[in-house]
Amino acid sequence: MGDNPSRSENASAGDLGVTARHARGAGTGVSPSSFEEPPFGGGGALPKKTRFGMEAGFRGLSVAAGAMVLVIIVAIAVFLISKAVPAIRADNENFLTFNQWFPNETEPRFGIAVLAFGTVLTSIIALLVAVPIALGIALFLSHYAPKRLATPLGFIIDLLAAVPSVVFGLWGRDVFLEPVRNFSAWLNEYFGWIPIFGGDGPFGRSVLLGSLVLAIMVLPIVTSLSREVFLQTPTMNEEAALALGATKWEMVRTSVIPYGKPGVIAAVMLGLGRALGETIALALTLGIVFNISFNVIENGGNSIAANIANAFGEANETGRGALIASGLVLFAITLVVNMAARAIIYRRREFRDSAA
Template identity: 60%
Template sequence: MTTETGLASQAETARHRAPTRAMSTGRAGDRIFAGAARGSGITVLAIIAAIGVFLVWKAIPALQANEAGFLTSQEWNPNANPPKFGIAQLAFGTVMSSLLAMLMATPVAVGIALFIAFYSPRRVASGLGYVVDLLAAVPSIVYGLWGLAVLAPHMEGISAGLNSALGWIPLFGGDSPGKNSIFTASVVLAIMILPIISSISREVFLQVPRAHVEASLALGATRWEMIRMSVLPYGRSGVIGASMLGLGRAMGETIAVAMVLTYVPGINLHLLEDGGATFAANIANSFAEATENGRGALIASGLVLFVITLLVNMAARAVVARRKEFT
């Protein structure tokens, strides 16, 4: 196809062109760019370190001034003189609401994941996944607004029903089930963590080797038997890890809980009754009125929340990572 002149002219211009070797090899550019990349990575480490350091540093004066047991007291009066505050009630509310949320969300989330992975038609599966992900796109302030205006009135009846049926269990006991209870908060939290649990579970289920699925189907298994034989055992630790990530998310959730939950001092074991508090909601609610010492106390409680969520998240990731080793 090509003529000899093409090659000749190529050789011609080659002579006019600056020799290739004279071009910079970009060593300086490489050093600068690699340095910037590395520096950014180190910045991330520095931020995490700074979070720990500054929270501790700013919490110490308030903790020193505290006249109550920080871990044991149910009281939260850091602005008083002398300041008295403890995290017992906050820890109780946080753990109870998020555990309940996790227990409610996990089975539903697994159902959703199975539905999208194995029951829905292939063509619409990703679209349905997107619909569930939309739940995650709704900001927590909107969940709070909705929880307060729409969900809470409905929860009054549900809570009363649970109370009369299961009142013999202390957590569901009490005389006056309400609508601004830890239970209501946990329902809102369950909805909020549904998408994260279901999307991770879905990913895990979709990773089940095709061969396992086909092996059980070839044995004459029904769809449910296939799921029980091949999918659930394979995905179990992934689902556990996912629900723990959801737990961590629920523990740190602030605004929705702050809006739904009515603050009543003191631990109340009756979760259906109005009142309770969580670390995060307490910070949002008390911040505006906090004095200097009050801010320090809130920072101290935030530090505890940080450590708890950190431990839960790390445990969750360890569970998920262990699964990876087995496959």
């Protein structure tokens, strides 16, 4: 009884479909010869399968594309290792722990410790600054801003991602330096008793400046990816929370953030990837000093990529090998970070997969 109405609806929809098909058949003018071929499922021998059709061609193409990724990765690894190993052999100090960088001397002495430390420190500070802001912007764009505002604002954020890093570097060095120097002096005056804000200057071209510039560069990636995942939260989950009497923020907390968490972690890791590999902006803003210090406001700081940019020009054979070895370490750090991120995402996979 209850099904009748919907059945009649379906019937009328079906009729329309048939008419449309007929119209198309007549319009394109199917040649009469096609009627002589046996119809699908009709009499005659079973048709032979095509041997070299589009199917095989496309399959080959996609396999080749997939294989190329592996080839490129292996080629890069082989290149890095083959250049790095002789240089590390020539090193008269422990490559992992020594904290100076003199690879161009007749008795090369260099170590990665300072550079690796600086790379990780600037990246972590940059993320600590950028991620909360980025998530705030993403939530605002996806759930709070009126559409008229969200669309242009999202566009501007994406534009920020398109600014070349050298521009950020120059801006940081020439414009942003001054406010950061003043801020550093202020921090030093009032919070100098905290070791990271200690020291007696000079301030400015510091880890803080580099990290803040990095943060601005990382912001758009994390923001736009997080916004995308937040927007994908199923409406029915949001409504479930609202119908339980959740306020907007509670709704965001119970349905949007948990749903978007794997995506947000992926976004943060991409941001971290960019921060770790960032070269020229840090080369222009950091003080380039070889020592391990947690002080973030005094002139100083260094990173693997920035050091490569600064030192490559005047490097000799061993020097270049040493720089490539440092690149290998950067590669390893990025790899570890990515694997850790995957581990986090996969840990609660059961919950995510059953949701799909």
